[in-house]
Amino acid sequence: MRLLIIGGDAAGMSAASRVKRKNPDIDVTVLEKTMDVSYSACGMPYNIADPNRDMEKLVVRKAEVFIEKNRINLLTCHKAQKIDPDKKIVTGVNSNKKMFSFSYDKLLIATGASPMIPDLPGFDRPEVMVLKTLENGKMIKFFIKKKNVKKAVIVGMGYIGLEMCEALTRRLVKIDMVKPGPVFLPWMTSDLADVIKDELRVNNINLYPGHKIKRIDPKKIGISVVCDNLSLDADLVIVASGVKPNSHIAVEADLKTSISGAISVNNTLLTSNKNIYAAGDCADAIHVVTGAKCWIPLALRANRAGWAVADNVCGLETRLKGVVGTAVFKVFSLEVARTGLSVKEALEAGFDPAEIFIKTRSRAHGQPGSQTIHVSMTGDKKTGKLLGVQMVGKEGVAHRINASAVALHAGMTVEAFSQTDLSYAPPFGPVWDPLLTAANQLMKKL
Amino acid sequence: MRLLIIGGDAAGMSAASRVKRKNPDIDVTVLEKTMDVSYSACGMPYNIADPNRDMEKLVVRKAEVFIEKNRINLLTCHKAQKIDPDKKIVTGVNSNKKMFSFSYDKLLIATGASPMIPDLPGFDRPEVMVLKTLENGKMIKFFIKKKNVKKAVIVGMGYIGLEMCEALTRRLVKIDMVKPGPVFLPWMTSDLADVIKDELRVNNINLYPGHKIKRIDPKKIGISVVCDNLSLDADLVIVASGVKPNSHIAVEADLKTSISGAISVNNTLLTSNKNIYAAGDCADAIHVVTGAKCWIPLALRANRAGWAVADNVCGLETRLKGVVGTAVFKVFSLEVARTGLSVKEALEAGFDPAEIFIKTRSRAHGQPGSQTIHVSMTGDKKTGKLLGVQMVGKEGVAHRINASAVALHAGMTVEAFSQTDLSYAPPFGPVWDPLLTAANQLMKKL
Numbered sequence: 019m020r021l022l023i024i025g026g027d028a029a030g031m032s033a034a035s036r037v038k039r040k041n042p043d044i045d046v047t048v049l050e051k052t053m054d055v056s057y058s059a060c061g062m063p064y065n066i067a068d069p070n071r072d073m074e075k076l077v078v079r080k081a082e083v084f085i086e087k088n089r090i091n092l093l094t095c096h097k098a099q100k101i102d103p104d105k106k107i108v109t110g111v112n113s114n115k116k117m118f119s120f121s122y123d124k125l126l127i128a129t130g131a132s133p134m135i136p137d138l139p140g141f142d143r144p145e146v147m148v149l150k151t152l153e154n155g156k157m158i159k160f161f162i163k164k165k166n167v168k169k170a171v172i173v174g175m176g177y178i179g180l181e182m183c184e185a186l187t188r189r190l191v192k193i194d195m196v197k198p199g200p201v202f203l204p205w206m207t208s209d210l211a212d213v214i215k216d217e218l219r220v221n222n223i224n225l226y227p228g229h230k231i232k233r234i235d236p237k238k239i240g241i242s243v244v245c246d247n248l249s250l251d252a253d254l255v256i257v258a259s260g261v262k263p264n265s266h267i268a269v270e271a272d273l274k275t276s277i278s279g280a281i282s283v284n285n286t287l288l289t290s291n292k293n294i295y296a297a298g299d300c301a302d303a304i305h306v307v308t309g310a311k312c313w314i315p316l317a318l319r320a321n322r323a324g325w326a327v328a329d330n331v332c333g334l335e336t337r338l339k340g341v342v343g344t345a346v347f348k349v350f351s352l353e354v355a356r357t358g359l360s361v362k363e364a365l366e367a368g369f370d371p372a373e374i375f376i377k378t379r380s381r382a383h384g385q386p387g388s389q390t391i392h393v394s395m396t397g398d399k400k401t402g403k404l405l406g407v408q409m410v411g412k413e414g415v416a417h418r419i420n421a422s423a424v425a426l427h428a429g430m431t432v433e434a435f436s437q438t439d440l441s442y443a444p445p446f447g448p449v450w451d452p453l454l455t456a457a458n459q460l461m462k463k464l
Numbered sequence: 465m466r467l468l469i470i471g472g473d474a475a476g477m478s479a480a481s482r483v484k485r486k487n488p489d490i491d492v493t494v495l496e497k498t499m500d501v502s503y504s505a506c507g508m509p510y511n512i513a514d515p516n517r518d519m520e521k522l523v524v525r526k527a528e529v530f531i532e533k534n535r536i537n538l539l540t541c542h543k544a545q546k547i548d549p550d551k552k553i554v555t556g557v558n559s560n561k562k563m564f565s566f567s568y569d570k571l572l573i574a575t576g577a578s579p580m581i582p583d584l585p586g587f588d589r590p591e592v593m594v595l596k597t598l599e600n601g602k603m604i605k606f607f608i609k610k611k612n613v614k615k616a617v618i619v620g621m622g623y624i625g626l627e628m629c630e631a632l633t634r635r636l637v638k639i640d641m642v643k644p645g646p647v648f649l650p651w652m653t654s655d656l657a658d659v660i661k662d663e664l665r666v667n668n669i670n671l672y673p674g675h676k677i678k679r680i681d682p683k684k685i686g687i688s689v690v691c692d693n694l695s696l697d698a699d700l701v702i703v704a705s706g707v708k709p710n711s712h713i714a715v716e717a718d719l720k721t722s723i724s725g726a727i728s729v730n731n732t733l734l735t736s737n738k739n740i741y742a743a744g745d746c747a748d749a750i751h752v753v754t755g756a757k758c759w760i761p762l763a764l765r766a767n768r769a770g771w772a773v774a775d776n777v778c779g780l781e782t783r784l785k786g787v788v789g790t791a792v793f794k795v796f797s798l799e800v801a802r803t804g805l806s807v808k809e810a811l812e813a814g815f816d817p818a819e820i821f822i823k824t825r826s827r828a829h830g831q832p833g834s835q836t837i838h839v840s841m842t843g844d845k846k847t848g849k850l851l852g853v854q855m856v857g858k859e860g861v862a863h864r865i866n867a868s869a870v871a872l873h874a875g876m877t878v879e880a881f882s883q884t885d886l887s888y889a890p891p892f893g894p895v896w897d898p899l900l901t902a903a904n905q906l907m908k909k910l
Contacts, residue, residue, distance in 0.1 A: 420867035
């Protein structure tokens with residue numbers, strides 16, 4: 019059997035390696051448009067933060083290893099351009115401008131997502147960068163050093179923009195963040211978003227939400243991001259205003275797409291064509307809480323979906339259950355985490371949400387080093403079910419969120435969750451875990 | 465209505481305060497044998513560690529506050545001795561040797577647990593102490609300073625003994641640990657127990673398991689714990705060899721007891737007498753995984769049970785679901801956590817357990833500061849269900865365990881747990897959370 023994979027990142031390489039482990043007889047070819055496979059993309063901001071750390075350290079496994087050890091026909095600098103689902107052929111072009119063509123029995127589209135770049139004058143300037151591929155990361159790092167960057171503008175206020183704040187601050191770069199939308203973190207309950215805003219303020223990050231961006235102008239030295247009533251000078255602009263699924267090649271092949279244009283897949287990761295799978299940031303998923311399709315492009319799902327495709331290709335039927343949208347990121351000394359639905363998302367999904375917000379402590383009474391933990395929890399008044407949790411704090415957030423994520427998977431009520439037996443020891447939390455205190459409070463509103 | 469409560473610790477005071485909040489008309493009397501109520505008993509080792517921290521800092525709420533603000537008739541130094549369930553009267557003696565007698569409509573027994581002290585010569589010496597009450601804690605702290613303690617023997621190798629290792633080491637006290645049983649931590653899988661043993665060795669703690677203790681002898685300076693083939697000199701001996709439920713008063717009143725002699729309660733915390741509740745360390749609980757009665761005396765359950773009694777006394781019927789035995793403690797730089805059943809416990813409960821042990825990392829590839837995380841996970845071959853998890857590591861253990869605790873409450877299979885959407889960001893873990901990696905491995909054995 020010939021398995022062809024478009025895209026050699028998390029989903030694509032997970033699938034390729036696992037297929038070869040499970041059934042070495044399957045012929046596996048991977049077409050990767052960049053030079054790099056198998057690196058920790060999420061680790062790039064933390065690497066950029068440290069001028070002495072080589073970015074190659076983020077490479078988990080080199081292409082040669084996949085080729086020689088795993089016997090995968092891995093072709094970097096090969097950009098797939100077209101799928102012919104009837105002839106079962108993928109054509110494209112490599113970096114030497116040579117056309118190529120591969121036939122397949124089974125195809126996996128793992129083309130990932132791309133940064134959204136405003137279609138405005140000046141966004142094509144060399145000082146304007148995105149952080150998606152390892153090449154992007156290397157470029158930013160090189161540029162900071164070479165040009166002695168002192169001032170950056172980050173366009174967008176999402177995870178990556180916020181992670182880059184810490185990275186650039188460590189490089190002594192002053193930062194302005196700007197975006198057209200008026201609300202700083204629209205998916206986050208405002209009490210928690212305010213905590214993050216305070217942390218950014220303490221770290222001298224200037225926030226300019228609600229400013230329509232018009233263009234980027236060159237200046238005598240550096241550039242300037244020109245907005246309504248505002249111009250922000252910079253040596254470097256990082257565009258981090260979201261991503262979109264790379265589903266163009268699937269659309270052209272008449273495959274079904276869904277929310278946000280992601281490729282629609284069933285729980286075996288099959289697309290609307292029975293010989294074509296899709297996995298990773300280009301594909302959709304079921305949201306366990308709503309039961310509806312969602313597009314939440316994150317690394318764990320990409321790896322898990324890659325494995326599931328491999329198992330299905332090898333005849334070991336595997337069905338994925340779906341996601342609950344758990345995410346965590348770091349903003350300077352803050353851990354920020356979420357799982358499930360925000361109140362707005364819950365309303366949109368037809369729930370009747372009630373929300374509470376509490377402040378509690380990260381350690382027991384009388385323990386030094388205790389920090390404030392902020393928790394927002396949302397439940398459904400109709401069914402009593404837990405719908406979502408958001409947390410912000412300087413410690414004890416990143417892993418704590420997982421207890422509520424599992425509760426969402428289990429479809430627990432807030433009452434059932436409030437009765438769970440969570441860990442307690444003075445250095446790690448209060449007797450009543452912050453999540454339990456939140457659940458106890460929320461029950462009164464349901 | 466008159467509610468009488470025997471015991472003014474976690475369960476008793478939680479119940480008393482909540483009853484007064486929900487229904488101020490209920491007359492609440494608490495009989496506490498010591499002088500102290502409402503303090504963080506679990507915080508004592510951490511307080512002892514720091515000579516400059518006042519132990520009164522562990523008091524969450526003073527007795528006067530309960531009396532004046534909450535209008536609770538709180539009587540410290542009042543030791544209840546006898547319950548007459550027919551006349552509904554409790555009699556006892558106070559610290560002035562005066563007899564007292566109180567009638568009740570509803571009674572809560574919240575007498576807690578007591579340290580088990582070997583009935584051997586010398587264990588009544590003043591240098592031999594336990595750590596249970598605040599008075600015990602103060603005494604140990606005072607003794608360390610006054611007697612300039614340089615050498616201690618800890619009898620027992622449980623949570624409290626291990627926590628005291630760090631506390632005493634910080635006070636520059638050299639430590640030997642000794643116990644009769646041959647296995648260091650019998651409930652823990654040996655691969656993980658070995659990690660803890662190494663941590664103790666690095667911190668110069670000497671372990672002597674498998675030594676039958678014969679007596680404690682006085683020496684010219686200090687004392688000596690005399691065992692088979694071993695004598696351990698010390699200025700101070702801490703006895704931390706487990707606790708037993710204070711159920712004597714309940715037994716005398718013909719109330720039913722169960723496992724380990726704990727007072728048997730139903731899911732509303734009622735004992736075998738319809739006017740008498742029991743809660744906290746003196747009472748039993750249902751283990752969610754086995755469905756059987758268990759006795760796992762821990763702080764969260766005590767507080768939760770106290771609240772549930774209060775609600776039931778106030779006519780707001782509340783049923784508790786049970787525990788899964790989640791516990792966490794700190795051994796020097798290690799976080800040690802468990803939830804659910806060990807393999808041995810699973811076998812005893814009639815399961816057909818399979819177990820895996822993995823080593824993984826606390827942070828993503830290429831992140832500095834990453835530590836080893838050791839995970840053991842047990843599942844049932846017959847049903848595929850998750851049965852228990854144990855973890856040891858220098859970071860990312862204490863809260864991570866809770867995801868598996870919730871999965872146990874939900875009765876999840878290992879396969880369902882392996883599909884949960886847990887958080888990922890490079891500073892906080894690998895893409896596949898250690899629990900997911902463990903679940904993926906365990907599935908191969910089920």
